[in-house]
Amino acid sequence: MSGRDVAAPDFYTYAWEPIVSVERDGCFLTIGWADGMTLRAFDLWLRENAVGAGGVDPATREGLFDPAELTDDIAIESATVDDGGALRIRWALDGADATYHPGWLRHVAQGRHHPGSWIPSMSPWTSSTMSDLPTHDGSQVLGDDETFAAWLNDMFRFGVSRLRGCPVDADFNVSLAARIGAVRDTNFGAHWDVKADVSLAGDALTNSTANTNRRLGPHTDLPTRETPPGFQFLHCIANEAGGGFSTMADGAAVVEALRAEHPEHYEALTTLRWVFFNRGPGIDHRWSAPMIDLGVEGAPLTLRAFYPVRGFPDMEPDDMPRAYAAMACFSRLADSDRFKLASAFVPGDVVGFDNRRILHGRDAFESGGHRHLRGFYIDHDDVRSTVRVANRRLDQTSPTSVS
Ligand SMILES: [Fe+2]
Secondary structure (H helix, E strand, O other), X not given: OOOOOOOOOOOOOOOOOOEEEEEEEOOEEEEEEOOOOEEEEEHHHHHHOXXXXXXXXXXXXXXXXXXXXXXXXXXXXXXEEOOOOOEEEEEOOOOOXXXXXXXXXXXXXXXXXXXXXXXXXXXOOOOOOOOOOOEXXXXXXXXXXXXXXXXXXXXXXXXXXXXXXXXXXXXXXXXXXXXXXXXXXXXXXXXEEEEOOHHHOOOOOXXXXXXXXXXXXXXXXXXXXXXOOOEEEEEEEEEOOOEOOEEEEEHHHHHHHHHHHOHHHHHHXXXXXXXXXXXXXXXXXXXXXXXEEXXXXXXXXXXXXXXXXXXXXXXXXXXXXHHHHHHHHHHHHHOOOOOEEEEOOOOOOEEEEEOOOEEEEEOOEOOOOOEEEEEEEEOHHHHHHHHHHXXXXXXXXXXXXXX
């Protein structure tokens, strides 16, 4: 066998990275490459990832072993490097032979199988480090893979990224959403309007403060959910209203400033809980959590900050004074020129942002104008999958620094 036609346990294409050594150490193998990189691999994990030898189904590239079948009887009889630099293992229990793609093994050694891989790292920003929103060509986004990937990558780096020059027809965001992933539906619908004809403000049909002409302070949408929507996309179809500037602040930077400069407020906002409550007719969404939800290690930051739906402090009464003081401090920081960028929506703009990281808002509208945004949400999982696929494809033709 040449080695180069070895199937990996997934459907991606890996560069051929020949291994040069394999040493056995009990139930582990230490696999080595010429540049000194090594991978210490556990035998049962290797057996689970044997393509076509009972570990991974070649058709689905999914694992076949029920964990109950993984016993110590599955031992390595022999492990060698073949002529092409692939790992070959003979298994003692059933005599099965398995060959492992060395490029696939190396991507594990490099840690590129971790969820954070193929996605840019977060770059927190303030108004002094970023003077305007990163902007990409909206006229190219549906057809050009590089523009699409660059726009999404900036959404992970900076939490916010804008397309300018998109079509202004009301269905464009349906096409754009289809390119990104499954839309997260809510009680506002899959694709919803923020449409504040000033003459309609106060109409009984408006079901959110967003649908009035009021100022909206820095906030995140739908903190009333166990998992608030991951990314939010706002497409500007018309903006003839005076005022109404859109504001964005990087919650990651605000949280870091709070931690460094006001540790007592940071402690209060990361531990004391609030009940967020949608009060619309016919719905009763509610969730209790801290305003700054750090989650478990590696989980995305989740800010819950939308005062129109913050219903009740969920804490001991004695904690309420410090909770309110901390919340006020956090909101003043987020609303300060130190963190906030203000920009006008231009028809044809689409601003995509991390709804759990970026604190977005808008100024109040002046009278006599029409403003129509159309929005949708897509959860983090779906956008991450899409950006990984896009970056892996581009990396095969032009290696990038995205890891
Ligand atoms: Fe909002």
